[in-house]
Amino acid sequence: MKYSNLATSLLAIVLLNGCLEVEDNDNSDIQALIDNQTQIITEDNKMTIKGVVVDALDLKPVDNALITVKVGSTELISNFEVTNGDFELTGLPQSSDIDIIISSPDNQFLARTFFTQTFYGSKDSVDDFGNFAVSESVDVEISVIDNEKSSALTTLEFVAFSHSGTNSSAYKYQHVSTFNADTGIYTITLPKFIDTSIRANLDIDKDGEVDYLPELNNLLRGRDLYIGSANTKEFSTVYINEVHAAxxxxxxxxxxxxxxxxxxxxxxxxxxxxxxxxxxxxxxxxxxxxxxxxxxxxxxxxxxxxxxxxxxxxxxxxxxxxxxxxxxxxxxxxxxxxxxxxxxxxxxxxAPQAIIESETAVEVVLAAADVNLVDSSFSVFYSQGIAIDVENILLTNDHAFTVLKGDADENDQISAGTTLITGGISFPVTFALSLNDTRLTVTPLTPLTIADSYHYNIKSVMNKATLEKADIYNDELTFQINANSDGIFSAADIKLDNENYTTNGVAIIANNSAGDVANPNNWSNYAQLYFPLNINALQKLTLRQTSVIRNGISSVDFQEYSVVVDGIINAADVGIVHLAENESVINQAFYRPVIMKSAQIETQKVYRFNTWVYISDNTSTETNSISFDYSLETKTGEVSTGTITIPVQ
The missing domain is CATH 2.60.40 (Immunoglobulin-like)
Structure with a gap:
């Protein structure tokens, strides 16, 4: 708008004066004013950031370093010299994704890239981006032995990521192995004191299936040979077995x-x-x-x-x-x-068995050992033709729960002011018979979206020859829907909740199901970390608690939480239901705890981890929050580190 207003004003001056000769059409003065105004606008959109380059081993500033800054494919700053760790970078665009590449002029540490984002502020402000940790390098050697041939497998390529943050250009900064044909050893250079995993694709022929399997199952992640915390293992020998083709x-x-x-x-x-x-x-x-x-x-x-x-x-x-x-x-x-x-x-x-219709009962010949991965369907192959009603087919999740509040239905025998929570949910299904009505296939009407344990049970079938009903043995299946590991997890997804029926000091639910006013207090309680289901995309998540602010007073408080280790989530799964503080509850959900005093979104499943920090809600007048350093690694090998301050809900 500044440019538009200036150009309009200048044009008005020219028209009003009317004194420019036709032959004198040199508008250089006008253009100079416009260029000057554009420069002012551009400068207004620039900012300065500062930080410290530290050694990841002891977090002490490094003696010297070089910094290069890129915005997209444009290099804004090249080899900016840093002494004693401290640096200030000026002339950076506001509200922009930037790549900060920190390298060592004397090879004292391995180059590392930080993907971050500038904020929006005045051109005179300086934003502090904190520590930028780098590490000396270590050469990690890996020997991969084909058991059948008793020789080294030579066709792999190990890759690793040690950057901080996320960006589509992360692949440009990956660490890649080399292979020595004489020794049969792969070597990859990693930062010694930054937790870094390595992986190599075992789908050699790119047909979507692995061609080799490691002897140790924990070394397989999807289709990759995976070694966690590889920077701490200077030499590893991995034994593999070839998966033979059809x-x-x-x-x-x-x-x-x-x-x-x-x-x-x-x-x-x-x-x-x-x-x-x-x-x-x-x-x-x-x-x-x-x-x-x-x-x-x-x-x-x-x-x-x-x-x-x-x-x-x-x-x-x-x-x-x-x-x-x-x-x-x-x-x-x-x-x-x-x-x-x-x-x-x-x-x-x-030799198939002959059927004597008056004597031969229906049996299960073959039942699927697992569900179809595409539609979660279950198939049973019976010895004779059957008929069945859909009412005799059950698909349940005993870990899920149903909620019935006293004001939901006047005929449900649940009094107002009381809520009944019952374990287990049934899902509607459809079915099809084929192969002369001997093969039954049951499919959920809607996809099963929650990663959980489910159970199919065929209650009874009718023998079509005798019209007799029977509950057949072995036509049921308990199965697991695995969590989606392709989700995108961000540290911003982590929430803190002290579960005191209030959020921001205000009641989450104002009245119970009888209409009585609830009056919960913003009392202190243990703060719980909450993680959404996309935490299943992580291979590792470590939170290092650094400080706690209670009612505006900050204190140093160090604790370390290993939330995800080697893909295993060390947090309990719970359900969330919003109920007033004065609601009476009949809780018959036995498989999964149901939290009724949390401000988190109502859900059948979320992950919860106790910090044991006793604290009140964060409000507009009293700050209550916890700060963490975090380090996470996705199951695809992406690494991200940083700091986050989470207000208490």
Missing amino acids: SDLEIRLSLVDETAQPLLGATFYREDSVVDSTYDESTNQYVIRTQIKDSLSLQLPAFINNGNKYQSSAFTVSKLDDGNLRIVKNGVYNNCCVVIPMTEVINFAL
Whole structure:
């Protein structure tokens, strides 16, 4: 607006004076004024920051350093010299993402990049960005041995990140390993006193699946070979096993009745898809040509042959670690298993059991050991055709809970002023029958979004032949929905709550369900750290409590909290319900604690960690907060450090 107003004023002066000769159209004076005003505007948008470059070992200022500052691809400051740690950088844009690259002119420490953001303020102000920790380097060596070949694997590349903050250009500053073909050792240079993990992609052929598995399961993160805190391990030996690709397999199956006579006309399925097969009349065998990686299961649904009825059957072929094959048969005479040497052609017999409709009960031939990862569906393969009502299919989460307040329904027998909390939630499902009504597939109507434990239970089915209902054994499944590790966690997501029914000194809920006024006091209580579900994206999170402000009085108070270690969350999961301080509660949620006095958003699940700091709410008149240094690492290897001050809710 300054530029626009100036240009308008200058134009008005020219028009009013009317004294410029036609041939004298040199507007240099006007342009000079405009340029000068633009310069003033630009200078108004500049700012100064200061900080200290310190050694990560003891947090003492380093003797000398060089600083380069970039905004996007533009380098604003190049090799600014720092002595005794302290520096001030001027002429930086306000409210902008900046990259600060700190290096050593004499190789006393490893270069490190800090992704941060400037604030908005007057051009005369100086913003203090605190410490910028750097560290001397250490060369970490890793030997990766292929167990089968007893030799080094040569095709990996280890990478690491030690920058602070987040930025799309972080990959430009990653640490990358080199490989010595003579010694068979990978070497990667890391900051010695900054916690840094390394990882190498084990999906060599880029098909979405790992080609090698480490002997130790804790060294696998997704598709990566992972070594945590690698900067503390100057030499590591990792043993791996190759994951063999799918191999050709020819199944020659003799399908016979109880008298060992061939049964013709059978159709085999893999789940709901027909499996291609031919019949070799010279050997009376079904020939199925397929591929096997780890295991495969084929089903034969109940069928009729020459007027005789046969129940469903199935078989599973699995590769064993010792190189042999294991064949397991279900729903047939002589159910069991056999182990044979690994070969490209296998021969065995399957004898489905004959059905006597008045005597033969429905059984489970094969039930899925886990749910479908795409839609959380569950499949059961029965010995005979069934019918079922959706009311007889249950999908529950016993860790979840339902809340019924006294003012919700006058007919619910819960008196006003009382809330009933009950453990367990049921989810609506849909189902489908296939393979001559022998295969049941149950799917939730809506996706299961909360990472938790769930349970499928098929209460009863009806035998279509006899119209009898029965509760069948083994058609239930307890399963886990894993947390999404692709979320984005920020230190700003962390909240502090002293759980005293107030927030900012004001009641969270003003009246109970009977309409009675609640009068909670802003009394001191232990402050709890709250973390959202996206904490599951972290491999590590450490909070170092540095100071506490109680009612405006600051005190130094050091505590260290290891909230996430090696992907394991050391915080309790709780539910949140907002209830007034004077509400009576009947709590029948036995699997998960339900917090009723917190200001956090109502939810079925959130993570909670006790600081044991006794403190009141932060209000407009009394400051109550806790400050932390934080260090976090995502499961993808991104590292971020910094400081944060969290007000108490």
